[in-house]
Amino acid sequence: MSIFLPPSTIGILGGGQLGRMLTLEARRRGYRVVIFTDEPPGCPAGQLADVEINAAYDDAEALGRFLAQVDVVTAEFENIPDACLQAVEAVKLLRPGRKAIFTTQHREREKLFLRESGIACAEFRIVETLAQLEKAVAELGRPCVIKTAAFGYDGKGQAKVNADTDLATAWQPFEGHHAVVEQWVPFVCEVSVVGARSVDGRMATFGVVENQHAHHILDVTFAPAQVDPAIIEQALTLWEAVAEGLGYVGTMAVEMFVTAEGRVLVNEIAPRPHNSGHYTIDACVTNQFQQQLRAICGLSLGDPTQHSPAVMVNLLGDVWSAPEVHPDWSPILNHPRAKLHLYGKASARPKRKMGHYTVLGETLEEAQASVTQIRASF
Numbered sequence: 001m002s003i004f005l006p007p008s009t010i011g012i013l014g015g016g017q018l019g020r021m022l023t024l025e026a027r028r029r030g031y032r033v034v035i036f037t038d039e040p041p042g043c044p045a046g047q048l049a050d051v052e053i054n055a056a057y058d059d060a061e062a063l064g065r066f067l068a069q070v071d072v073v074t075a076e077f078e079n080i081p082d083a084c085l086q087a088v089e090a091v092k093l094l095r096p097g098r099k100a101i102f103t104t105q106h107r108e109r110e111k112l113f114l115r116e117s118g119i120a121c122a123e124f125r126i127v128e129t130l131a132q133l134e135k136a137v138a139e140l141g142r143p144c145v146i147k148t149a150a151f152g153y154d155g156k157g158q159a160k161v162n163a164d165t166d167l168a169t170a171w172q173p174f175e176g177h178h179a180v181v182e183q184w185v186p187f188v189c190e191v192s193v194v195g196a197r198s199v200d201g202r203m204a205t206f207g208v209v210e211n212q213h214a215h216h217i218l219d220v221t222f223a224p225a226q227v228d229p230a231i232i233e234q235a236l237t238l239w240e241a242v243a244e245g246l247g248y249v250g251t252m253a254v255e256m257f258v259t260a261e262g263r264v265l266v267n268e269i270a271p272r273p274h275n276s277g278h279y280t281i282d283a284c285v286t287n288q289f290q291q292q293l294r295a296i297c298g299l300s301l302g303d304p305t306q307h308s309p310a311v312m313v314n315l316l317g318d319v320w321s322a323p324e325v326h327p328d329w330s331p332i333l334n335h336p337r338a339k340l341h342l343y344g345k346a347s348a349r350p351k352r353k354m355g356h357y358t359v360l361g362e363t364l365e366e367a368q369a370s371v372t373q374i375r376a377s378f
């Protein structure tokens with residue numbers, strides 16, 4: 001039997017805010033939660049879980065203790081060593097499975113999966129040497145972008161190749177590693193689709209949302225995206241193709257570029273709930289963490305319908321005046337349609353995701369106007 005009902009125990013690999021929000025959903029419904037993290041004790045998810053295990057992902061004894069306590073395992077971030085994923089899958093159900101996490105944790109594998117599955121994405125080449133980079137840039141044209149194959153996120157490990165970029169200099173940080181060179185996409189906007197796929201292969205997507213980034217980190221999500229129906233259809237179809245191709249179980253996000261010609265290209269896959277899906281907590285019948293819980297427990301998915309237009313704003317450590325000095329939250333807390341979410345991180349630093357808030361409106365414009373008003377006070 002692969003259906004887990006309360007009070008079964010959910011094991012979560014990773015202890016960040018995504019694990020915290022899943023833990024909240026799970027505990028609300030009477031599940032137990034055990035967190036396995038390589039972060040120090042008191043991590044965002046560990047604060048709310050029944051048990052927190054703090055150890056390296058290659059610590060076999062600690063992993064054994066974790067596995068002995070849990071009924072089903074999921075991951076709240078993808079950069080987990082493959083040996084750990086294999087060890088988990090050898091004894092417990094891991095949802096999503098190793099294949100989905102292994103493929104999407106590495107840009108080269110992810111890109112090759114997209115190409116092999118015929119899923120639209122920016123043209124790319126895999127390179128290992130300067131000579132290969134020179135060939136790739138000659139073929140793809142400038143501008144293009146070099147991205148590290150392993151463990152890159154939020155624009156880390158990326159270098160843009162412009163008309164005047166010296167390739168030997170640009171290659172230096174990537175020397176000795178695999179990299180993906182990607183054609184530059186002059187996108188008109190960036191969108192994402194978050195959705196869930198159940199054990200029996202049913203899928204429920206939230207709508208298409210528009211994401212605005214600042215310094216490569218998500219800044220604001222507008223839900224729903226104000227784009228043509230043809231764009232929405234392409235985006236949802238791409239999400240479904242990725243979920244089917246990976247045999248996915250759980251909540252997954254796909255980030256995409258929308259071009260001026262009306263094409264939608266996959267940029268990145270996240271095998272977990274996603275920052276651009278946080279608005280679902282306050283604006284949808286079933287949120288992305290509830291869907292994750294339902295899917296990994298082998299249950300039917302909930303209704304993803306969005307009941308209010310919403311704008312979600314990230315709160316990075318940059319708005320803290322000192323690492324332990326919180327801003328005055330009253331403009332958000334006093335607003336009748338704003339919802340503040342803080343992740344319990346003890347210390348702020350620039351660019352660190354500390355929390356977010358979502359503002360609901362009768363219309364997206366109204367929600368946006370409220371955000372403008374709130375933002376003026378930060």
Ligand code: AMP
Nearest residue numbers: 122145153154155182183184185216268
């Ligand atoms: P990534 O870490 O791949 O999601 O990239 C971070 C951000 O860099 C994206 O959200 C885009 O704003 C930008 N970016 C990445 N790749 C490209 C590309 N091929 N063309 C244009 N912009 C890109």
